[in-house]
Amino acid sequence: MEAALTALLLGDARVKQLADSKVHWVRAPQGIVPSYAVLQVISSRDDYHAQGASGLTDARVQIDAYSATYLGAVRLSDAILAVLSGYRGVVSGVRLQAGFVDNRRDFPSSSSGDVIPLFRRSADIIIWHSSL
Template sequence: MEESFRAALLASGAVTALTGDRIDFGANPQDTACPRLVLWTISDTGGLLLSGPDGISRGRVQVDCYGESYGAAKRLSRAVRAVLDGYSGGGFQGVFHAGTRDSQDSEAPFRVSLDFITVFTS
């Protein structure tokens, strides 16, 4: 699922025009240029039938959009949301926006975090 999720973002010209290839799961080195995306699998559970697994996983992915300014982080978050909300393909039956949060701490760039619910056929 992670490879397909990242591939969907890398296939978007609107996203990569801002990030280049700085789109990674679980890695957020402090010296990485902005804007950038850091992806986190928050949950991933397989569906079950009485006969066993149904081959469909349901999960939640957090997409952290980093920018040197609030405006840059927000623009990136809007590009990501435009690509992923309602997305299907690459094994995904559906990807749906579930929430957004803004944040910044004193030692990091601005961040907008998006949560997406995923339904993926494995």
């Protein structure tokens, strides 16, 4: 699923314009400059029915958009969510069934120890998916 989401996001013109190719999983590389996104799976569970596993999995993916400005972080977050929300299709051998935005939250422009103070917009999206 991670490769599928990365390919989907990097294939979107608006995300590409706002973040270039800076969409990372779990953490951003050292020395990266704004704007960029970091995604991570917060939780994931397989779906079952009376016959056993359905083959579907739902994953809660946290998306953190960083930028030097608050509006830059909001724009990048909104662009990413616009791509993933409600998306249905096959990407990189994964069938993405749907994405449901669960929540959004803002964080201050800096925390102690930050070399470059950045704004962060964080959002959670539930992604239903299955392997082909």
